Amino acid sequence: MNRQTLVENIRRKKSFLCVGLDTDPLKIPAHIANGPDPIFNFNRAIIDATAPYCVAYKPNLAFYESFGAAGWDALERTIAYIKTNYPDQFIIADAKRGDIGNTSKLYARSFFEHLDVDAITVAPYMGEDSVTPFLGYPEKWVILLALTSNKGSHDFQFIRDEQGTPLFETVIRKSSQWAGDDEMMYVVGATQGSMFADIRRVAPRSFLLVPGVGAQGGSLEEVVKYGMISDCGLLVNSSRGIIYASNGEDFATRAGEEASKLRDQMAALLDSHLG
Amino acid sequence: MNRQTLVENIRRKKSFLCVGLDTDPLKIPAHIANGPDPIFNFNRAIIDATAPYCVAYKPNLAFYESFGAAGWDALERTIAYIKTNYPDQFIIADAKRGDIGNTSKLYARSFFEHLDVDAITVAPYMGEDSVTPFLGYPEKWVILLALTSNKGSHDFQFIRDEQGTPLFETVIRKSSQWAGDDEMMYVVGATQGSMFADIRRVAPRSFLLVPGVGAQGGSLEEVVKYGMISDCGLLVNSSRGIIYASNGEDFATRAGEEASKLRDQMAALLDSHLG
Numbered sequence: 001m002n003r004q005t006l007v008e009n010i011r012r013k014k015s016f017l018c019v020g021l022d023t024d025p026l027k028i029p030a031h032i033a034n035g036p037d038p039i040f041n042f043n044r045a046i047i048d049a050t051a052p053y054c055v056a057y058k059p060n061l062a063f064y065e066s067f068g069a070a071g072w073d074a075l076e077r078t079i080a081y082i083k084t085n086y087p088d089q090f091i092i093a094d095a096k097r098g099d100i101g102n103t104s105k106l107y108a109r110s111f112f113e114h115l116d117v118d119a120i121t122v123a124p125y126m127g128e129d130s131v132t133p134f135l136g137y138p139e140k141w142v143i144l145l146a147l148t149s150n151k152g153s154h155d156f157q158f159i160r161d162e163q164g165t166p167l168f169e170t171v172i173r174k175s176s177q178w179a180g181d182d183e184m185m186y187v188v189g190a191t192q193g194s195m196f197a198d199i200r201r202v203a204p205r206s207f208l209l210v211p212g213v214g215a216q217g218g219s220l221e222e223v224v225k226y227g228m229i230s231d232c233g234l235l236v237n238s239s240r241g242i243i244y245a246s247n248g249e250d251f252a253t254r255a256g257e258e259a260s261k262l263r264d265q266m267a268a269l270l271d272s273h274l275g
Numbered sequence: 276m277n278r279q280t281l282v283e284n285i286r287r288k289k290s291f292l293c294v295g296l297d298t299d300p301l302k303i304p305a306h307i308a309n310g311p312d313p314i315f316n317f318n319r320a321i322i323d324a325t326a327p328y329c330v331a332y333k334p335n336l337a338f339y340e341s342f343g344a345a346g347w348d349a350l351e352r353t354i355a356y357i358k359t360n361y362p363d364q365f366i367i368a369d370a371k372r373g374d375i376g377n378t379s380k381l382y383a384r385s386f387f388e389h390l391d392v393d394a395i396t397v398a399p400y401m402g403e404d405s406v407t408p409f410l411g412y413p414e415k416w417v418i419l420l421a422l423t424s425n426k427g428s429h430d431f432q433f434i435r436d437e438q439g440t441p442l443f444e445t446v447i448r449k450s451s452q453w454a455g456d457d458e459m460m461y462v463v464g465a466t467q468g469s470m471f472a473d474i475r476r477v478a479p480r481s482f483l484l485v486p487g488v489g490a491q492g493g494s495l496e497e498v499v500k501y502g503m504i505s506d507c508g509l510l511v512n513s514s515r516g517i518i519y520a521s522n523g524e525d526f527a528t529r530a531g532e533e534a535s536k537l538r539d540q541m542a543a544l545l546d547s548h549l550g
Contacts, residue, residue, distance in 0.1 A: 062372075062381040065382065066382070066385040066389065068347050069348040096373060096374055096401075097371070098371060099337055099369075099371055101425065103338075106299075106337040107340065107341070110337070110340045115343070123371070123398045124431060126398075127425065128427040130425065130427050145401070148375070150376065151403070152403040152404040153402055155399075155402030155403050156400060156402055156445065157401075157402070161434050164437070170434065171431065174430055
């Protein structure tokens, strides 16, 4: 999906919500967990209930890999289900991959050709030749980790170089020379609202994927205040707050309600910021 | 596998060779590629031919993931084959994972419980809580990316902080507070032989996984000169130079010969350095 289509979807649906499909069989309702094909059936119900309110889905690969081949199979069918039934959804493989060039090329092939998702999250530590193999696929995106929302983000991402520039800013500055704003986004954690002002100085036009709203904390208003640009430029993710809103038989209805609430907040914020 | 057993295996086999199982169906011999179950059958033949000469195997996940569920299945059977037939081999999942705490925990479960490998490579960018979920499994190891051998390693890993310390050294220093030398190793690229002296100043007793010998360049003598310690402390990987030594019907024999040559060099170096 290209940037123009993504932005059109955001304007039409009045939502920049991404639903994280972090499907954990220990947390899903018993009547699904004990039935056949639990991961896929849970995902399908969540997707059907939330699709009107979001513009993106983000399965985190860890949850699927933890079931080996069977988990990959459920992931493949989940992605195919979204693509068939909701082709306007932007699909992000939250995989945080990154390896030497010829190996990253294989990851790119598996995510962009085999799974055919729109975007993959990539870790920056190994530098340019670990990232560029993911570029050059038409309408596909790299979402590079810049500033994450976890406690450990303070271990390395804030280290200042001899000029006083923190590492996460250097990651954005350098990587913006590798690709344009139409094929690279950044992961920027939301627990640090005012940091978005710093991010916008180095990434004025980039889309930002914001993981930390909902169960991980973080204020939607703050993110929008400092982070929103003229074509929105934000995808805000919520996982647990939506998909585990209930673990009873009403889980899908409740997930839809939570997604709808977030969409209403987003609609108001889009109206007041973009007019 | 604990450190003592790993070192005993190195001494007994006079080898610190790790064979990288980067199995690419486009590069394997036609008679295997066109037959049934090509990835597993190729791996099995390579393993049978090289096992006498190495102490470790390192499948890179990218190669298996590029075939989705079928690739994961071949990986699972490859690991089971090694564990059943060559239980003295140290198995490294070269996955370069790393995510927020509860997600890394799932990756740890899938690699240490489901696949039951001895070690996993982990990317450091997200900091402590992305790494610690992999720790605390008895006889299991984290191998943290410190200094990689690719060109892009220069983009971020050498950035000096305000005290002049390069990032890869800070990664080693900080992470050595999270785990001891008996459950954390470091990836250190071999194309920069003299860098091993710097590494040994910050990681005097750590095992180092050295990816860059063979097709990626790098001199075994240099690595040993600057990097070997009293219980060896090195695992040197070769992938393409061994597994693609021939793409004819003699591929396994030729792989065994290349592994045997490297083992002979390693035996001589172990003799002269450890006595």
